[in-house]
Amino acid sequence: MIKEQILQAFQNKFPQKIEEFPFVGMDVAFKVESDLILEVCRFAKETPELGFDLLACLSCVDYLDHMELVYNLFSFTHKHKIAIKTSLPRDGEIDSVTPAWNAANWHEREIAELFGMTFKNHPDPRPILLPEDWNEGYPMRKDWEGKDFVRLPKK
Amino acid sequence: MVEKVGAEEFLVNMGPQHPSTHGVCRLLLKMDGEVIVDVVPYVGYLHRSMEKIAENRTYLQYMPLTDRIDYVSAMFCNHVFCMAVEKLAQIQVPERAEYIRVIMDELNRIASHLVWLGTFALDLGAITPFLYCFREREKILDLLEMVCGQRMTFNYMRFGGVSRDLLPEFIPKAKEFVQYFKPRVDEYEAILTNNPIFLGRTKGVGILDQKIAIDYSVTGPNLRATGLRWDLRKEEPYSIYDRFEFDIPAGTNSDVWDRYMVRIQEMRQANRIVEQALESIPEGEIKTKTPTVFRPPKGEVYARIESTRGEMGFYIVSDGSTIPYRVKLRTASFSNLAVLPVMSRGWKIADIVAIFASLDVIMPDVDR
Numbered sequence: 001m002i003k004e005q006i007l008q009a010f011q012n013k014f015p016q017k018i019e020e021f022p023f024v025g026m027d028v029a030f031k032v033e034s035d036l037i038l039e040v041c042r043f044a045k046e047t048p049e050l051g052f053d054l055l056a057c058l059s060c061v062d063y064l065d066h067m068e069l070v071y072n073l074f075s076f077t078h079k080h081k082i083a084i085k086t087s088l089p090r091d092g093e094i095d096s097v098t099p100a101w102n103a104a105n106w107h108e109r110e111i112a113e114l115f116g117m118t119f120k121n122h123p124d125p126r127p128i129l130l131p132e133d134w135n136e137g138y139p140m141r142k143d144w145e146g147k148d149f150v151r152l153p154k155k
Numbered sequence: 156m157v158e159k160v161g162a163e164e165f166l167v168n169m170g171p172q173h174p175s176t177h178g179v180c181r182l183l184l185k186m187d188g189e190v191i192v193d194v195v196p197y198v199g200y201l202h203r204s205m206e207k208i209a210e211n212r213t214y215l216q217y218m219p220l221t222d223r224i225d226y227v228s229a230m231f232c233n234h235v236f237c238m239a240v241e242k243l244a245q246i247q248v249p250e251r252a253e254y255i256r257v258i259m260d261e262l263n264r265i266a267s268h269l270v271w272l273g274t275f276a277l278d279l280g281a282i283t284p285f286l287y288c289f290r291e292r293e294k295i296l297d298l299l300e301m302v303c304g305q306r307m308t309f310n311y312m313r314f315g316g317v318s319r320d321l322l323p324e325f326i327p328k329a330k331e332f333v334q335y336f337k338p339r340v341d342e343y344e345a346i347l348t349n350n351p352i353f354l355g356r357t358k359g360v361g362i363l364d365q366k367i368a369i370d371y372s373v374t375g376p377n378l379r380a381t382g383l384r385w386d387l388r389k390e391e392p393y394s395i396y397d398r399f400e401f402d403i404p405a406g407t408n409s410d411v412w413d414r415y416m417v418r419i420q421e422m423r424q425a426n427r428i429v430e431q432a433l434e435s436i437p438e439g440e441i442k443t444k445t446p447t448v449f450r451p452p453k454g455e456v457y458a459r460i461e462s463t464r465g466e467m468g469f470y471i472v473s474d475g476s477t478i479p480y481r482v483k484l485r486t487a488s489f490s491n492l493a494v495l496p497v498m499s500r501g502w503k504i505a506d507i508v509a510i511f512a513s514l515d516v517i518m519p520d521v522d523r
Contacts, residue, residue: 022455129522
């Protein structure tokens with residue numbers, strides 16, 4: 001499906017909730033609100049014309065006053081690609097998308113321990129990369145101070 | 156899940172230091188006699204916070220660090236980082252540089268598969284193929300050292316091309332290697348493929364269903380062994396892969412033997428690509444000029460590449476300054492390792508070694 005058709009399909013199902021934004025390398029990218037994310041992901045996976053069965057990348061970006069989660073979805077059958085973004089307050093809660101793709105399991109564990117987000121209904125919320133006795137905060141946040149961590153000046 | 160241990164079950168620790176876990180990975184095995192009931196992987200022993208460091212280096216300063224994400228196939232990590240930044244900043248790459256990138260990528264693919272084959276056979280008890288594979292790998296590392304001075308972590312690609320041109324001795328030596336390598340793959344197959352001990356340990360072991368593989372975002376040779384003939388070099392051709400003729404091998408039964416056969420065939424196909432690229436490489440520039448103080452425009456980009464273990468992707472957020480705002484590495488081994496518990500329930504402990512080796516997981520790729 002081409003870009004306009006994909007955007008139209010999402011806008012028909014979720015009216016007024018889809019906002020497009022530019023993203024290099026993807027066919028289409030749009031923002032949704034954080035409480036709709038599980039429904040949007042299920043719709044993206046289960047609709048036959050869209051068929052997004054590969055969750056390639058789940059990343060979190062810290063923008064100091066809010067955080068954004070970015071889901072990069074690809075399709076094996078139709079070969080199109082989209083990116084979905086939601087915006088959350090820091091220390092926020094969001095539904096886990098593990099019911100849609102089991103790949104999100106380990107990605108969400110990593111985001112939960114490095115950024116401090118909580119994923120509701122996650123089947124296995126244990127830390128994954130950091131040591132078990134880590135108590136020095138959430139390292140990937142922009143305002144994290146660790147000893148010996150010196151920031152380069154921005155130019 | 157490790158709390159509920161039944162009356163006859165016990166926990167065995169396959170600790171971070173183990174000759175067969177291919178790096179520092181801890182597997183906690185819940186066993187009932189000799190049969191495995193559950194596997195819990197504990198990762199993070201090699202976590203070097205590559206993503207946090209990226210917020211503290213300029214784009215070009217980060218290039219040597221991308222080598223160390225997956226050091227066995229470092230050219231791919233360089234290549235995908237360059238692709239992502241070139242897409243964002245809309246930099247064109249000259250043709251000779253594209254040919255050089257493809258040759259380096261495919262030579263690195265052969266080298267990485269040789270490491271995998273040697274260690275996989277060694278885990279199952281076959282000691283001879285290990286030395287044969289490393290003999291061939293020495294020849295490839297000699298070629299790569301001729302190009303960039305390094306054997307394993309290259310720091311060779313730059314935004315807009317490559318950093319150094321090929322020496323005039325490179326192309327005759329590479330053509331000699333390509334002809335030398337063709338009968339070698341047959342040699343490895345002669346030792347392993349129809350060997351009854353090898354077949355007994357790998358045929359029908361560790362079956363991965365295609366739907367489960369797609370659900371867990373497994374990519375690369377593991378996905379091709381389930382039957383789905385998916386390769387990014389054919390589906391979304393990047394660089395100049397659409398000019399070369401090569402086949403995509405795929406398996407049928409999705410067991411350990413199929414994953415082995417897919418990688419053996421991939422070595423042959425990569426050899427084919429190198430042969431074709433060496434025939435038709437043009438003269439020309441090797442790098443377009445980029446400003447010394449490199450500031451890509453503001454925006455976000457996601458680029459992906461077919462690396463040896465699967466799909467490797469970079470998600471870069473740029474805020475218009477010399478330092479990236481956020482770099483997220485989507486590595487193939489992270490998703491491939493998550494499917495290990497599903498694949499190994501019901502097998503014996505000796506099969507876990509074969510299954511884990513057949514996934515071709517590299518720990519720095521998992522932990523970054």
